[in-house]
Amino acid sequence: MNWTASAAIALTLLFSLSSPAFAETPALNEARALVAKAHMGSNLPAIAMSTAQGTVSYSMIAEKLGSADADRIVSEEITALLPKYQPKWDENLAQAYEKSFSEEELASLVADGPTSQYVEKVKAQQATVGSEMRSTSEPIVAALVTEALKETMEKRVQ
Template sequence: MKSYLRLAVFTALLGLAPVAMAISTESAATELIQRQHVGRNLKTLATAVAQRTQTFAMMASKLGMPATQSLVAKELDAYAGKFQDQWNANLATIYARHFSAEELVSLTAQGSNSPYAPKLAAKQNVIGAEMQQLSTPILTAYVSAAMNSAFAKFSNR
């Protein structure tokens, strides 16, 4: 009976191992994203998207380019907190798909000196494509919120 119980516990623990591994890989990916500031490009991307909108062009024709850029930058700053966490979570999800917990911990601690830095460099295009597919709705919502707010302030001038 005791042997059966030990076997049942051992089998149950084996069944939980992939879940524990997935959680630690996701945690390691989240830590990498936070410590290495991997998601810092969100505002840069949002600025580029915002500047291609008709709303931006219309405001720039009335306010001038510097004033419009300043207004949009302030609104992007104001809304960044609402979208940054989800952006970072998507990055962590993607990194966890491509790297083990060990690799992620090494990249977090050693950065470009990690033995896994070449693997990271080799995966950048794939990670970028996956991020674009997964996170375009976040970028769109972020730019829309900031531009709507900027336009409201522009209209009240």
């Protein structure tokens, strides 16, 4: 490899790693702690299930297995896939909170929970955080649902 190519690779790596997406900030760390402590990402299975139920694939599964079995089996597949998708969902959620709250606010929410003076701000920012999550996390939900439905079809619907 010549010097020019090596320099180009080094500069590309330097710029990509210095981008805001890779920046570790105290506020982001507090947001991660908040998401974990408050189990804020626990709605992913329900969102995925609701999304799945609106698909043609789910309708086909329900037609073959019945609604109750379809719900149970697709839910089981979603749950089995959570280790693959939950970390990115939680990271996106932390990033959404980081955009709406200061480090001080997030630290208070982590430390004080429901008694934090910023609880009302959490309620006030729900629409903003939700909008951010929709824009960054729809691909996660789509991939989770697609994989869960595919697994269900392959295992249970012949």
